[in-house]
Amino acid sequence: MRKTVPVIGMACSACSANVENKLNSIEGVNEATVNLVGRTALIDFDPERVTLTELKKHISDIGYDLVIDEEQSAHEIEAHRFKRLKRTTIVAWLFAAMVMCLSMRWIDVGGKDAANQLSLAMALGCIVVCGKQFYANAIRQLRHGVTSMDTLVTLSTAITFIFSAFNTFWGESTWGSYGIESHTYFDAVTMIIAFVLTGRMIEEKAKDSTASSLKQLMGMAPKTARVVDKKQPAQDDEAGDMVPITTIDKGDLLEVRAGEKIPVDGEVTWATSFMTSDAAYVDESMITGEPTPAAKRQADKVLAGTIPSQGRLRMRARQVGEETALAQIIAMVEQAQGSKAPVQRIVDKAASVFVPVVAAIALLTFIIWIIVGGMQAMPQAIASAVAVLVVACPCAMGLATPTALMVGMGKAAEHQILIKDATALELLRKVNTIVTDKTGTITIPNPDIVDFTKSSDLTLEDRETLKPNARNAIEALKGMGIEVHMLSGDNERAVRHWAQKAGINHYQSSVMPGDKENLVKLLQAQGKTVAMMGDGINDTQALAHADVSIAIGTGTDVAIDVAQVTLMGNDLMSVPHAVEISRKTVKMIWQNLFWAFIYNLLCLPLAAGLLHIFGINFQITPMWAAALMAMSSVSVILNSLRLKYMKL
Numbered sequence: 001m002r003k004t005v006p007v008i009g010m011a012c013s014a015c016s017a018n019v020e021n022k023l024n025s026i027e028g029v030n031e032a033t034v035n036l037v038g039r040t041a042l043i044d045f046d047p048e049r050v051t052l053t054e055l056k057k058h059i060s061d062i063g064y065d066l067v068i069d070e071e072q073s074a075h076e077i078e079a080h081r082f083k084r085l086k087r088t089t090i091v092a093w094l095f096a097a098m099v100m101c102l103s104m105r106w107i108d109v110g111g112k113d114a115a116n117q118l119s120l121a122m123a124l125g126c127i128v129v130c131g132k133q134f135y136a137n138a139i140r141q142l143r144h145g146v147t148s149m150d151t152l153v154t155l156s157t158a159i160t161f162i163f164s165a166f167n168t169f170w171g172e173s174t175w176g177s178y179g180i181e182s183h184t185y186f187d188a189v190t191m192i193i194a195f196v197l198t199g200r201m202i203e204e205k206a207k208d209s210t211a212s213s214l215k216q217l218m219g220m221a222p223k224t225a226r227v228v229d230k231k232q233p234a235q236d237d238e239a240g241d242m243v244p245i246t247t248i249d250k251g252d253l254l255e256v257r258a259g260e261k262i263p264v265d266g267e268v269t270w271a272t273s274f275m276t277s278d279a280a281y282v283d284e285s286m287i288t289g290e291p292t293p294a295a296k297r298q299a300d301k302v303l304a305g306t307i308p309s310q311g312r313l314r315m316r317a318r319q320v321g322e323e324t325a326l327a328q329i330i331a332m333v334e335q336a337q338g339s340k341a342p343v344q345r346i347v348d349k350a351a352s353v354f355v356p357v358v359a360a361i362a363l364l365t366f367i368i369w370i371i372v373g374g375m376q377a378m379p380q381a382i383a384s385a386v387a388v389l390v391v392a393c394p395c396a397m398g399l400a401t402p403t404a405l406m407v408g409m410g411k412a413a414e415h416q417i418l419i420k421d422a423t424a425l426e427l428l429r430k431v432n433t434i435v436t437d438k439t440g441t442i443t444i445p446n447p448d449i450v451d452f453t454k455s456s457d458l459t460l461e462d463r464e465t466l467k468p469n470a471r472n473a474i475e476a477l478k479g480m481g482i483e484v485h486m487l488s489g490d491n492e493r494a495v496r497h498w499a500q501k502a503g504i505n506h507y508q509s510s511v512m513p514g515d516k517e518n519l520v521k522l523l524q525a526q527g528k529t530v531a532m533m534g535d536g537i538n539d540t541q542a543l544a545h546a547d548v549s550i551a552i553g554t555g556t557d558v559a560i561d562v563a564q565v566t567l568m569g570n571d572l573m574s575v576p577h578a579v580e581i582s583r584k585t586v587k588m589i590w591q592n593l594f595w596a597f598i599y600n601l602l603c604l605p606l607a608a609g610l611l612h613i614f615g616i617n618f619q620i621t622p623m624w625a626a627a628l629m630a631m632s633s634v635s636v637i638l639n640s641l642r643l644k645y646m647k648l
Contacts, residue, residue, distance in 0.1 A: 002044045004335060005052070006067040007059070008077055009137075010036055011200055012149040013347065013398015014355055018141065019064050026050060026058055037402040039078070041066065042335055062144045063137040082204055088130050089197040095126035096190035103187045116168040116184050123161055123186040131157060131193045147355035149196075149395060155359065156389040157192055160185045160622060163382050180376050185383065191623040192390055199630025203395075203637060220286055220305040221245075221326055225263035228255045234270050234314060248320050257312040261305055265319035268300045273311025280311035287325065287416070287553075287568055329568075332420060333413050342426065343589060347397055354392075362388040365608040380609065383622060387607035391625035392600055395633040400592030403640035408585030411643055416553075416568035417578045424564035427548050428582035430529040432481060434550075434575070435520055435542065437534035438488035441552055442470055443498055444570065466501055473572035474503045480579060483528075487511045487519065489538070516542035533575065550575065577648045588643055592636045599632045 010016050016036040023032035023043060028050030032043045043055065052068040059066050067077060099122045101107045102115045109115050127135070131153070138154040141147060164184040167175075171182025225248050226240035233239070240255045245263050248254070253269070256262050262282070271280040281293035284306045293309045296302055302315055304324040321327065362385040369381030405422050412419050419425050436442060444467055474484055485506040488495045495509035508515070516532070520542045523530045532539065532546035543549035543563055551563030552570075567574045605611075607620040620628065 001047050002042065002335075003052070004331070005041050005043060005055075006077075007034060007039050007041050008065040008067060008081065010034075010039060010064060011203075012036075012395040014146075014148040015064070015150075016398065018062055018146045018148060019059060021146070022058055022062055022144075023055065026055065029055070035402055035406075036398055037406050061140070062146060063140040063150075078204075082201070085197065085201050085204065089194065089201050092126055092130040092190065092194040092197050095122050095130065096187070096194040098122050099126075099187045099190045103184070113168075116164075116186075119184065119186040120165055120168055123164070123189045126190045126193055127157060127161065130197065134193075134196075147359075149355070151355050152358060152389045152392070153192065153196055155362075156386045156622065157189050159382065159389075160192075160386050161189050163379075164189070175375075175378070180379065183379055185386075185622065188383075188386070188622040192626040195623075195626035195630050199395075199633055202630070202634045203399075218330055220261070221330070222261035222263045222305065225252075226255045226257075226260070228253050228314065234272070246321075248317055250317055250320055252317045253314060254317060255312065255314050256302075256308055258308050258310060261307055262302050262315070264304050264317045264321075265324045266302055266315040266317045268296050268298055268302060269314045269316055270298065271296055271311060271313035275310060280308045280313040282313075283307045283309045287329075329413075329418060332418050332566075333409060335420070342423065343401060343593070347401060347593070350397065354397075358389060358392040361392070361604065361608070362386075369609070384607065384609045384619065386622045387620050387625040388604060390622055391603045391607040391620060391629055395629070396596035396599055396636045397593065399633055399636045399640075400596050401589050403637050404585050404588040404592060404643065407640050407643040408581055408588070411646070412578060412581050415574060415577050415581075415648065416571075417574050417581070418553075418566040418568065419578070420564045420566075424548055425582050426586055427529070428531070428565070428579055429586050431531045431548055431579060433483045433485065433523050433528040434477060434531045434533060435485045435487060435516065435523070435546070436532075437516075437539050438486055438490060438495060438498060440535040441533055442467060442486060442502055442504075442572070466498070468571045469573045470502050473575050476573065476576035477579070478503075480576060482579070485519065485523075487516050513538040513541050517545055520545050550578075580648055584646055585643060588640055592639055595639070596632065596636060599628075603628055 007016075007019055010019060013036055016034040019041060020032055020034040023029050023034070023041060028046045028048075030044040030046065032041055032045075034041045045055070052066070056066040056068050099119050102109065102119045102122070105115065107115075109118055134150045134153040134157070137148065137150040141151065164186050167182045167184050171184075175182050223245055224242045225245050227243055227248070228240040230253050234255075248264055254263060254266065258280075268280075271278060273280050275281070276295075279295040279297045282296050282302060283293045284303065286305055287303055296308075296313060301318075302313070303326065304319075305326040319325070322331070365388050366381045366385040369377045369384055373380065405425065408425060409419055409422075412425075419428075444465060477484055483506065484504050485508075486495070486499050486502070486504045487508050489511055490509060492509040495507050499505075499507035508519070516534075516539065520530050520532055524545075524547070529547045531548040531550055532542045533550040533552075534540075534543055535552035539551075543551065548565065549563040550565045550567065553566050553568035565578060567578075603620060603625070606618070607625050609619045611618050
């Protein structure tokens with residue numbers, strides 16, 4: 001059983017790695033992948049060996065939560081958490097502002113000792129009220145031998161607070177003999193918490209934007225339906241009762257009027273409009289991309305989420321709930337956005353060991369400062385170690401891949417291109433050869449001709465026309481450096497004619513299904529990355545062996561099931577669009593990873609105080625380390641969001 005389950009409480013890539021590792025360690029779970037940006041877990045498990053309730057308990061033990069109650073909306077839970085996070089962030093900044101005023105002596109409270117003691121109380125209040133989530137999660141995770149960003153925040157603020165509290169009461173007497181002036185860093189404690197919370201708040205808002213395409217798809221699903229009795233006359237404007245969509249069963253008779261959403265997949269039993277007495281016109285652009293409303297008559301199929309633009313119709317429910325085409329599209333996009341590209345798996349492995357490595361670097365930084373500077377360097381050693389703990393956040397690296405993937409796949413879905421997984425999206429950019437079927441893929445039969453056997457005098461144009469933008473799509477693919485081969489079981493004359501019309505230079509006629517598969521293998525043997533595009537059962541062998549398989553959404557279910565990419569409409573410009581989206585998305589991933597890597601490469605030595613070796617008195621303080629850490633994560637997300645606005 002495969003199920004996508006919302007995960008609550010993840011804040012960084014180490015968090016998602018912790019949840020994923022925990023799920024995969026549970027007996028009965030075959031495979032689990034966790035999407036940090038989408039805040040979901042795609043779990044393949046055996047329900048006879050482990051239940052969702054048991055999985056929820058295991059995840060709760062390490063500080064996170066699974067939303068398994070279908071009546072409980074993950075979006076509502078996240079919205080509530082975001083409001084609470086917003087309030088907590090505001091309170092943290094109030095604490096930080098007060099402590100800053102005290103530490104800078106902008107407020108006179110009767111001397112240094114009084115200011116330090118009041119700052120201590122404020123910093124402790126900030127930890128208890130605003131930072132308790134970091135401490136609670138870090139302690140819970142430590143019991144299970146895992147770490148996350150919460151661990152770094154807890155270590156840095158706890159060390160800084162304890163050192164400052166010690167200096168408040170015993171600093172002068174302890175360090176005075178070494179000639180060291182006693183300092184407190186309560187402002188750093190409060191600023192770290194305030195900046196980290198601010199970064200998380202901005203990240204959460206930006207993450208919602210990356211998932212907007214999926215939310216738009218979900219928004220297309222109707223919430224209610226009009227149920228009618230077959231005895232009620234179709235002309236009765238008062239007929240039917242509006243009921244929740246969850247109460248609809250197969251076989252129910254429903255009525256849909258102009259402007260209303262068709263609630264489930266079904267079959268038309270009656271239709272009318274002012275244009276014709278036996279048909280209603282339905283806008284199916286959200287599924288097919290076709291701008292012209294389609295005429296729907298008795299026995300025609302209609303799909304959930306589409307909208308009658310003219311007239312009204314009655315229909316018999318055939319597929320309901322998760323069986324509808326829209327629900328399957330949503331599930332496919334959701335699973336695709338939750339899947340991981342090969343590069344992400346490498347990043348996740350790095351993130352899982354990142355926090356312990358950073359803690360080790362911070363300890364090494366402290367030791368080196370003490371060795372070089374002696375006890376006089378104690379304040380500098382602690383400040384440097386804390387800055388290292390704070391600045392080296394794994395969030396930016398962890399967000400680099402999933403944010404770009406989510407936006408890229410969402411962009412594809414907006415253009416009626418469904419990509420099943422991240423591996424397909426990554427491979428699509430490497431395609432340099434496309435093998436395509438002819439009938440139903442490049443051409444479509446003339447719908448006005450019913451029986452071709454009685455129409456031998458018809459020309460080829462009269463008969464199998466080119467699909468919209470077929471020639472433009474082929475030219476676009478050529479311009480991208482992609483070679484196109486067309487194969488067909490049709491005769492030589494017809495295949496040559498349509499190849500020339502479409503601008504295809506390589507073609508073969510009278511081929512069998514095995515011949516298509518053999519050509520794919522031959523091209524692969526020549527070192528080419530091959531995509532196969534088809535719509536029928538006779539294409540499935542070749543689709544299965546291609547590096548990337550592309551099915552036409554109007555084709556057979558078998559072809560669609562085999563394919564990694566499904567084109568929902570008839571416009572073949574979707575093919576170069578899919579390749580372009582792949583190329584730009586992968587380019588964005590590498591951009592994100594580059595900047596995330598550069599950030600850590602530059603900030604770690606600056607936080608550790610490496611420039612002091614060269615006589616340069618510059619160093620990143622703990623407070624600014626928190627600000628830079630938050631900014632790095634947000635910048636990666638904002639960079640990925642640029643994909644939303646790319647023009648194809």
